[in-house]
Amino acid sequence: xxxxxxxxxxxxxxxxxxxxxxxxxxxxxxxxxxVCWYQQHPGKAPKLVIYDVSNRPSGVSNRFxxxxxxxxxxxxxxxxxxxxxxxxxxxxxxxxxxxxxxxxTKVTVL
Amino acid sequence: QVQLQxxxxxxxxxxxxxxLTCTVSAGSINTNYWTWIRQPAGKGLExxxxxxxxxxxxxxxxxxxRVTMSVDTSKNQFSLKLSSVTAADTALYYCAxxxxxxxxxxxxxxxxxxxx
Numbered sequence: 001x002x003x004x005x006x007x008x009x010x011x012x013x014x015x016x017x018x019x020x021x022x023x024x025x026x027x028x029x030x031x032x033x034x035v036c037w038y039q040q041h042p043g044k045a046p047k048l049v050i051y052d053v054s055n056r057p058s059g060v061s062n063r064f065x066x067x068x069x070x071x072x073x074x075x076x077x078x079x080x081x082x083x084x085x086x087x088x089x090x091x092x093x094x095x096x097x098x099x100x101x102x103x104x105t106k107v108t109v110l
Numbered sequence: 111q112v113q114l115q116x117x118x119x120x121x122x123x124x125x126x127x128x129x130l131t132c133t134v135s136a137g138s139i140n141t142n143y144w145t146w147i148r149q150p151a152g153k154g155l156e157x158x159x160x161x162x163x164x165x166x167x168x169x170x171x172x173x174x175x176r177v178t179m180s181v182d183t184s185k186n187q188f189s190l191k192l193s194s195v196t197a198a199d200t201a202l203y204y205c206a207x208x209x210x211x212x213x214x215x216x217x218x219x220x221x222x223x224x225x226x
Contacts, residue, residue, distance in 0.1 A: 001170075001171065001172075003154065032211065033211070034210070034211025034212070035211065036210075036211055036212030036213070038155075038212075038213075045204060045216040045217065045218055045219055046155065046204075046213075046216060047216075048209070048212055048213060048214045051209065051210045051211060051212045051214070052210045052211045052212075055210070057214060089154065089155055091155075091157075091212055091213075092211075093211050096171065097168045098157065098159075098168060098169075098170055098171065099145075099157040099160075099212075100157065101147075101154060101155040101156065101157060102154070103154055104154045104155075
């Protein structure tokens, strides 16, 4: 199975909003509402920031929001802050009873 | 919240078997799925597979022929074995807890290098 497709990089100024896309197929993103997003700072383990398309775990800022349309999911970070600079990965459950990750997006705060 | 800690050899010879254990603390391993994920240096995340506390497993198709997972509920541990390793298996290996459609608690990761 192929990795989900994400843009390699996205940037924005403090206070702005950015959106990261994650494109899959009708066998993964399009089939289930099991899309998640992870934030990974250098040298750290990934941290879950969105689960099941649009739900935020306890303790995650409400500046993070998720959505899905067809085979594409998206993560929006509003009010961008310096601490949001990190690598972001999407993931999806698949019809093969497996999981697949996205290619990763480097977010830079200008 | 539950904590996970990977352990195992940091160096494995080519063609041998990589063996890692994940110890779950501050919570029970029961009635949940537990997952292994790896990340080569400077690259993205790759899902290896998951195991339920009953022993039911699901593996990545690309690794299925070489992967075996097991669980020991008495020790609150689950394990990964990857056979016939090559340099391409060199990576940071994470264990994680399945939560809803993803993974909410992760270990810190353990680096495994395949080299003679």
